[in-house]
Amino acid sequence: xxxxxxxxxxxxxxxxxxxxxxxxxxxxxxxxxxxxxxxxxxxxxxxxxxxxxxxxxxxxxxxxxxxxxxxxxxxxxxxxxxxxxxxxxxxxxxxxxxxxxxxxxxxxxxxxxxxxxxxxxxxxxxxxxxxxxxxxxxxxxxxxxxxxxxxxxxxxxx
Numbered sequence: 001x002x003x004x005x006x007x008x009x010x011x012x013x014x015x016x017x018x019x020x021x022x023x024x025x026x027x028x029x030x031x032x033x034x035x036x037x038x039x040x041x042x043x044x045x046x047x048x049x050x051x052x053x054x055x056x057x058x059x060x061x062x063x064x065x066x067x068x069x070x071x072x073x074x075x076x077x078x079x080x081x082x083x084x085x086x087x088x089x090x091x092x093x094x095x096x097x098x099x100x101x102x103x104x105x106x107x108x109x110x111x112x113x114x115x116x117x118x119x120x121x122x123x124x125x126x127x128x129x130x131x132x133x134x135x136x137x138x139x140x141x142x143x144x145x146x147x148x149x150x151x152x153x154x155x156x157x158x
Contacts (some may be wrong), residue, residue, distance in 0.1 A: 037124065037137055037157040044105065044122055044139050045154050051102045052150055056090045065090030068146065091144040094120040099141070118143065 055077060059065040064075035069088040076084045083101055085092065092098050096112040099120060105112075113121045115133050123130050123138040133140045137157035144150045 034137075034157040038154065040124075041122075041137065041139050041154045041157070044110070045152050047103060047105075048099075048122075048139065048141060048152050051099075052091050052152075055085065055087060055092050055102065059087050059090035066146075069093055089144040089146055091150050094118050094141055094143040096120065 056065060058077040059075070062075075062077055064077075064087065066089065067075040067087075069075065069086055075087050075090075077087055078084055079101065085098055085101060086095075087093065092102060094114060096114055099112060099122075105122070107125075109125055110122055111125050111130075113123075113130060115121060117133075119133045120141040120143075121130055121133055121138050122141070123135075127135075127137055130138055134155065136155050138155050140151075140153050140155070142151040
C-alpha cells in the first residue's frame, strides 16, 4: 500500500512548531509601536539639540553667551523673523513659549509642559497629561547653567 498523505502525528507536530514560533515572534512585533514612538522622540531631541546649537551660535555673535537671564538687561538674540528671544548662558530658556518659537512641532501631535523644578517636557498628545519628568515617552530639557550646556534626554516608551 502506497500512502501519499501526512499522518495525524506529523500534522500535530507541525501545528505545535508553528504555535511555538508564533508565541516567540508575536511579542517582538507588538513592541514595535513603543519603539516607533521612542524613535519619534529621538527625532524631537535631535531637533531641540540643533535649535539650541543655532541659538548658541547667535548668542556668540551677539557676545552674550556667558550671561545669565537673571541680570538686567536680559541677554537676548533676534530670530530671523524679528522675534526677540531671551537666552540663559547662550541657550534657550526652559519656557514653553520660547520653544514654540524655535521648534516647529505640530500641536495636534505634541504637548509641552514645564515642571515645578523648571524642566521642560515634550510628549505625545496621546499620553494625555504628564506630571513628572521621569515618566516614560517624554523628552526633557534642562536649561543651561554657568558651567554646563543644556541637558536634553529621552525617556523611552514602554
